[in-house]
Amino acid sequence: MxxxxxxxxxxxxxxxxxxxxxxxxxxxxxxxLSRLVVEPNPRIGLSFPGSQVRYYPYMAGAGVGVARIAVTWQLIEPERGRYNWRGLDERVGALLALGIRPFLTFESKSDWGTRPETSKVKNGDPTDLGLWTGFVGRVTERYDGDGRDDMPGLKGRVVHYQAANEWESPTNPSGGWIGSGAALIAYINATHDAVKAADPQAVFVLGGIASFNLDVLLVALDRADFRVQQRWSEASTTVFDRDRIKSPDIAALIDERVMPVLREARYDIADAHLYGPEERDAARLALLAELSGRPVLSAECGGPSRDYGDDYTPEGHFLAAVHRHLNVLASGGAFCLWFRLGEDDKTTWGNRFTALYTNDARPKPGVWAFRMLARLLGPDVLPHPLPAGxxxxxxxxxxxxxxxxxxxxxxxxxxxxxxxxxxxxxxxxxxxxxxxxxxxxxxxxxxxxxxxxxxxxxxx
Structure with a gap:
C-alpha cells in the first residue's frame, strides 16, 4: 500500500x-484517434474476419495489414476431384484489393478424405497423404501470383501458409490431432513440402500452440511458477496447478508429442497463440523460440481475457491491443493477428469480448489502438521494453x-x-x-x- x-x-x-x-x-x-485515416500496416493483423467480405473494409480502416483465413478441405473439394473455389477466391481477392495480405491456415477436415475417427477435429488425419498434398499444392499454386494456374484476376500473392492449428491435444475443437506424434510430424512435413513445391518463396508456419499449453510448458520446464486456467462460463473453470502440471501424463505429452514436433517437423516460423495475462507473453515467446529454434509470431492473439477473473473494460481493451502487439514485435515477431473482427458467441467465455467491433459494427477501443499503432509503427520502427513497463x-x-x-x-x-x-x-x-x-x-x-x-x- x-x-x-x-x-x-x-x-x-x-x-x-x-x-x-x-x-x-x-x-x-x-x-x-477516432478520426485518423490509416493505411493497412503489415505489422498489424487480424485472425478470422469471417466469410462476409462486405465487412473487410472495417479491417483496412483499423490499419490491419494481414488477415488470417481458414482453408477447409471439405469446403474447397467437397468430392474427390471436384473443386469449389468461389468462396476462397472471393475472400483472398477482397483482402488483396484492400491492401491486406492473406494468411492461409489449412484445415484437413473432410468427410471423404480423412479417417472417420478423426472427424471431430479440424486437423483430420488423411487416409492418403498424396490426396491431401495434391489439394495443398493446388491451393498454393492458385495464389502464388506466378501467372500459372492462378486465380482469375489475382492481384498480388499469398506468402504465409499454415497447417496443424493447435495440434497439441486430441480434443481441441479449434484444431487438434487424433493420432500419434509420428503421424502428426508426417502430416506437417507433407503439407510443408507441398507448399514449398508449388511456391518455394512461401513462408510455412507451424500451427499455433494454445496459450494455456504455452503456460503449462513454462511451468513444466521450470521457467515460471503460476496457476494456469481457462474459464468456460461463470461457474466452470479448468485449473492446472503446479502439481497437476508436474504429473507423469503431462510430462509424457511434452516428451512424446510437443518436443518431437517442435524439433523434427519442417517449418519456417513457430506460432504462439496469446491470451490471458499480457505480462506472460515475453516468456511464452522466448520459450517457443528456444524450443523450436525458429522465429516466432502470433497468428492468434487477443484481450482482455476474463479467464483469470478480470472484467472487460474499454480501457482494458485499448491497452490489451497495444500491449499484445508490441510484445510480439519486441520479441522479433513479424506480426500479431488479433482474434476476430466482430463479436459473436463462437468463442470461449473468456475471450468473448476480444473482437474489434460489436455485433452491430460499432468500433470498440481496440480499433483506436490499432489506428494509433498503424501510424507509429513505421517499417524501420522496433519496440523495446522499458524497465518499469x-x-x-x-x-x-x-x-x-x-x-x-x-x-x-x-x-x-x-x-x-x-x-x-x-x-x-x-x-x-x-x-x-x-x-x-x-x-x-x-x-x-x-x-x-x-x-x-x-x-x-x-x-x-
Whole structure:
C-alpha cells in the first residue's frame, strides 16, 4: 500500500512539472484517434474476419495489414476431384484489393478424405497423404501470383501458409490431432513440402500452440511458477496447478508429442497463440523460440481475457491491443493477428469480448489502438521494453515511449526532463488523447515523443 502511494505521489509531482513546462504537453493539442485515416500496416493483423467480405473494409480502416483465413478441405473439394473455389477466391481477392495480405491456415477436415475417427477435429488425419498434398499444392499454386494456374484476376500473392492449428491435444475443437506424434510430424512435413513445391518463396508456419499449453510448458520446464486456467462460463473453470502440471501424463505429452514436433517437423516460423495475462507473453515467446529454434509470431492473439477473473473494460481493451502487439514485435515477431473482427458467441467465455467491433459494427477501443499503432509503427520502427513497463519505439526518427500502470510515471518523468510532449488516454470509448497538462488519471495510458503530434495528426 505504501509503495503504491509513493508511485501516485511521483506521478502527481511529474504532472505538476508538466504543467509548468511547455514541452510536456501544455502547448499540445488533443488527439482524436477516432478520426485518423490509416493505411493497412503489415505489422498489424487480424485472425478470422469471417466469410462476409462486405465487412473487410472495417479491417483496412483499423490499419490491419494481414488477415488470417481458414482453408477447409471439405469446403474447397467437397468430392474427390471436384473443386469449389468461389468462396476462397472471393475472400483472398477482397483482402488483396484492400491492401491486406492473406494468411492461409489449412484445415484437413473432410468427410471423404480423412479417417472417420478423426472427424471431430479440424486437423483430420488423411487416409492418403498424396490426396491431401495434391489439394495443398493446388491451393498454393492458385495464389502464388506466378501467372500459372492462378486465380482469375489475382492481384498480388499469398506468402504465409499454415497447417496443424493447435495440434497439441486430441480434443481441441479449434484444431487438434487424433493420432500419434509420428503421424502428426508426417502430416506437417507433407503439407510443408507441398507448399514449398508449388511456391518455394512461401513462408510455412507451424500451427499455433494454445496459450494455456504455452503456460503449462513454462511451468513444466521450470521457467515460471503460476496457476494456469481457462474459464468456460461463470461457474466452470479448468485449473492446472503446479502439481497437476508436474504429473507423469503431462510430462509424457511434452516428451512424446510437443518436443518431437517442435524439433523434427519442417517449418519456417513457430506460432504462439496469446491470451490471458499480457505480462506472460515475453516468456511464452522466448520459450517457443528456444524450443523450436525458429522465429516466432502470433497468428492468434487477443484481450482482455476474463479467464483469470478480470472484467472487460474499454480501457482494458485499448491497452490489451497495444500491449499484445508490441510484445510480439519486441520479441522479433513479424506480426500479431488479433482474434476476430466482430463479436459473436463462437468463442470461449473468456475471450468473448476480444473482437474489434460489436455485433452491430460499432468500433470498440481496440480499433483506436490499432489506428494509433498503424501510424507509429513505421517499417524501420522496433519496440523495446522499458524497465518499469511499457515500450520505447526506436527508428530513424526521435523515440516514442508508451506506458501505463506502473510504467506511466517513468515515461512522464522522461518527458518532463526532456521537455517532450506527452498525452494520456482520457476516453477509450471515443479514442481521445489529451495533453498531460490537462490532467491524467494515475496509471493512465501515456504516449510521449517529439514527433507524436505529427504522426497522429489528421494530415501527417
Amino acid at each position: 505504501r509503495a503504491s502511494a509513493q508511485r501516485v505521489g511521483v506521478l502527481c509531482a511529474v504532472l505538476l512539472t508538466c504543467l509548468a513546462s511547455t514541452g510536456c504537453g501544455a502547448a499540445a493539442q488533443t488527439i482524436d 511499457g515500450f520505447e519505439l526506436r527508428g530513424s526518427g526521435d523515440p516514442v515511449r508508451l506506458a501505463w500502470g506502473e510504467g506511466a510515471a517513468d515515461v512522464l518523468d522522461w518527458a518532463a526532463r526532456g521537455s517532450t510532449p506527452a498525452w494520456c488516454l482520457i476516453d477509450p470509448i471515443q479514442g481521445t488523447l489529451a495533453p498531460v497538462g490537462a490532467g491524467c488519471a494515475p496509471g493512465a495510458f501515456i504516449v510521449a515523443g517529439s514527433d507524436v503530434a505529427r504522426l497522429l495528426s489528421l494530415d501527417p
